[in-house]
Amino acid sequence: MGDDTGLMTVLLAMFAGAIRVSTPFLFVSLGEMLTEKSGRINLGLEGTLVFGAMSGYAISYHTGSPWFGVLVAGVAGSLFGALHGYLCKLPKVNDIAIGIAMMLFGTGLAFFFGKAYIQPSAPRLPALSLGGWSDHPGIRQALEINPLFLLGVGLAVLLWWALKNTRYGLVLRTTGDSAPAALALGININLVRLLATTAGGFLAGIGGSFLSLYYPGSWTEGLSSGQGLMAVALVIFARWNPIYCFWAALLFGAAGALGPALQSIGISRGYHFFNAAPYILTLLIMIVSTSPKRSLKGAPGELSITK
C-alpha cells in the first residue's frame, strides 16, 4: 500500500466519519443554541441524549420502525426539556444546577429502563447512497449518508434564517438578550424559555437516537461519552450562530473520526490517544475562545455564565 492511497483512505474515512460522528453533535448543539438564545443554559442535554438513544432503540426494537423510534426519542427529549424549563421558572432556582440534576436523572433513567435492550438487536436507520456515480468503493462507502444529517443541515440553515426573519426569531433573541426589554414588549419570558428548552430537548433526543440507531448503532451504557456536554462547548465556540454550529459539529466529528480512520490503514499506535481527540479539542477550544480579560462576544446577555 503506497503512501498516497493510505492518505486517501484516511481522508475518505475521516470525511465519512466526520459526517457520521457530527450528526449527534449537530442536533444537540442546535438544541442547546436554541435554549441559550432564550437566555438559559441546559446542561441536562447529555442526559436527554442518552435517554433519547435508549428510548429510540427500544421503540425501534418493539415496533420495528426506526423512524418511529427517532420521533419517540424526540418527544422524550422534549419532556426532559419541558421539565427543565418548568423547574427553572420557579423562584431561586439556578439553571446550571437543574441542568446537572437533569443530566444525572436522564442517564440514570436511561440505564434503568435500558438494561433489557443491551442484548437484543433493533432495526437501524437506513442510509442514502449518494455515491452511485463513482466506481471507487471507498468513495461509495463514504457517501452512504444518513438522512438525519441532511435534515440537520437543513435545520441549521432554517434556524439561521428564522432567527433574523421571523417574529418568533426576534422574540427569542430579545428574551435571551434583555429580559427587561422583553418584559417591556409584553413578552412572556418564562413561556418563551420553556418552549425554547423544550424544542432544544427535542433536538437532543433526536441526536441521541442517531447514536443508537445509526452510528455506532446499538444501545450501550457508554454510548454518549459526554457528547451532550461537549455540545455546550461547541455552542460557545460557534458563537450562538446555527451555521457556525454546523461547521463546529463537523470539526468535532472529524476529530472523533481520527482514531478509527487511522486504525483502518493499520496505524493502531496511539489509538486511544487519537480517540481522545474530541476531548482535547474541547479543552483547546475553551482555552482559546475564552479569556479572563474579556467577556464572550455574541453571547446572549441573559445567560447566567455571561452575567
Next chain:
Amino acid sequence: MTSLAHQQTAPSRAVGIETLGMTKVFGSLTALDDVSIRVAPGSFHALLGENGAGKSTLVKCVMGFYQPTRGTLLVNGNEETVASPRAAHSLGIGMVYQHFTLVPSLTAAENLVISRADAPQVIDWQKERQALSDFLQTTPFRVPLDVPVSSLSAGEKQKLEILKQLYLDQRFLILDEPTSVLTPDEADEVLGLVQDMTKAGDLTVLMITHKFREVTSYADEVTVLRQGKMIGGGKVGEISVADMSTMMIGETQIRERAARSQTSKKTLKLELAGLFAENNEEAPAIEAISLKVHKGEILGIAGVSGNGQSELIEVLSGQRIPSDGRIFVDKKPYEPTRQHMDQFKVFGFSEEPLRNAAVPRMSVAENMAFRTFDKSPISPFKGWLSPPPMRERARELISAYRVKTPTPDEPIENLSGGNVQRAILARELSGTVDILIVANPCFGLDFASVAEIRAQIMDQRNKGAAVLLVSEDLDEILELSDTVAVMSEGRITYSSPIAETDRATVGHAMAGQHA
C-alpha cells in the same frame, strides 16, 4: 386605529392628561398623596423632585404599573382606568425609561419592528425597511437602522427609544430622566427636537428630572413633588430656580459646602504614566492616560459614562490589569495591592457601594473592618479575628458618621443607600488619607447625603490628601475640582485649572470636540 380616535377628540395629534387627587398607599407608606396635575396637549411638562418624592409612583399610576388607591385619570378629558401598561399604550401614552429597554444585539430596525404588537410572523425586510424610512421622514430624529444597538452611542439610543414610542404612535410621552447618560450637547439636541415636536402639537411630554437647567430651557410648565405631595408648580419663567430648589428640598438641613482652603506648595503625590488597558471585549478602553495629582488637590475627571472611566478606576483599584503603563506614588512605583494601599494610605469609594465596595450579606461591623481586620486590635495575632474590638470600632464609626443602623451586626444590605455610603465613607476616611480615589460618589443619593459626601471629600483635600474624582455629574466636577480633565473615548482630551474653564468648554470636550 387609535390615532384616528384621538384626532376626533383633540384638535392636534398630541394627547393631554389630567390627574385628580391621585393617591397611592403601600402598607403604612403613602407614596403619593392627593396629587392633581394637568398636562395640556402639546405642552412640555417637567416633574421635579428628589429620589423618593413620588415622581415614579405618579407616572407608574398613569402607565398602569400601579393602580392608584384613590384619584382619577383623565385622558383627553375622558375618565379612564388604566389596568396595565398595554392599556396605557392603547390610549397613546408611552414611556421612555431611565434605563434603555432596547435589545442590545438587535439592530435598530429589528428593535422597532419587534416592538409592534402586530409584528408579522415572517418579516419582509424590504417592505419593512421602506416603511421605516418613510416613517423616519416624518420625525426629526436620525438614527442608523442597520447596526446592532449595542454599538450606538448613548445619544442615539435615547433618540431610538423616543423614536420607538413615536413609531408605536404614542403621542403622550413620559421621559424618565432622559439625559442622565447623555453629554450636555446630546441632551440639548434630544430635548430640543422633542420640544420642537411639542410646539408643533404632535406630542405631549411629561419629563421627570432633577436638572433645573433642563426645566428652564425646555419645559413650559413645572410641578414639584416632595414626600409624595404636590408642593407647587406653574409656568416656567414665573418660578425662580431658587424657589424650585426650596420646594424640592424643603426644610432639610443641608451641610454647608466645605470651604476650599488655599494650598500654597505643589507637591506631586500620585502620578499615572501612560496607562493603557483593554475592556472586556479586548478593545482598547483607556489609552495613554497620564495624570498628576498633587497634595491638597482634587483632580476631577469629567466624561460621559462608557468612555473608559470605569476601566481606569478598575486599574487603579487593582481589579483590572493594565496592558501598559505605570503608577507612581511619591515617585515610587505603586501596585494596587493590599500591601501597597496600606503602605501609601490609598483609599477610595464609588457609586453603588453595595455592589462595588461592600459585601451585602456581611454585617455593618464586618464591612467597616475591611481595611483593619488583619491588624491589631481586631487581629491580636496573625490569622485570628477578635470580634469585640471590631464591634467596638464599628460603634465608634457608626456614631461619628451618623450611620443609621439598628446594631453593628445588621447585614449592610438592609441599610438605605445613603447609610451604606456613609458606612463605607467611615471605613475609608476615618484614618489618615494620603490618596483618595472616588468614582461617582453621590450617584442615586438624596440631597442631604450628597452635600455631606461632597463636604467630606473637600475636607480630605483640605487636610492634604490628593484626590482623584471621576464623575459623570458635571456639576459635581465643577463644584469640587481644583483641576478639571475630560475623558473621551479612553483618552484625556482636555485638562485645565478650574479657574480657567467653564461649563460649556468642558461640555464640548465631553462630546469629543477637541476645542
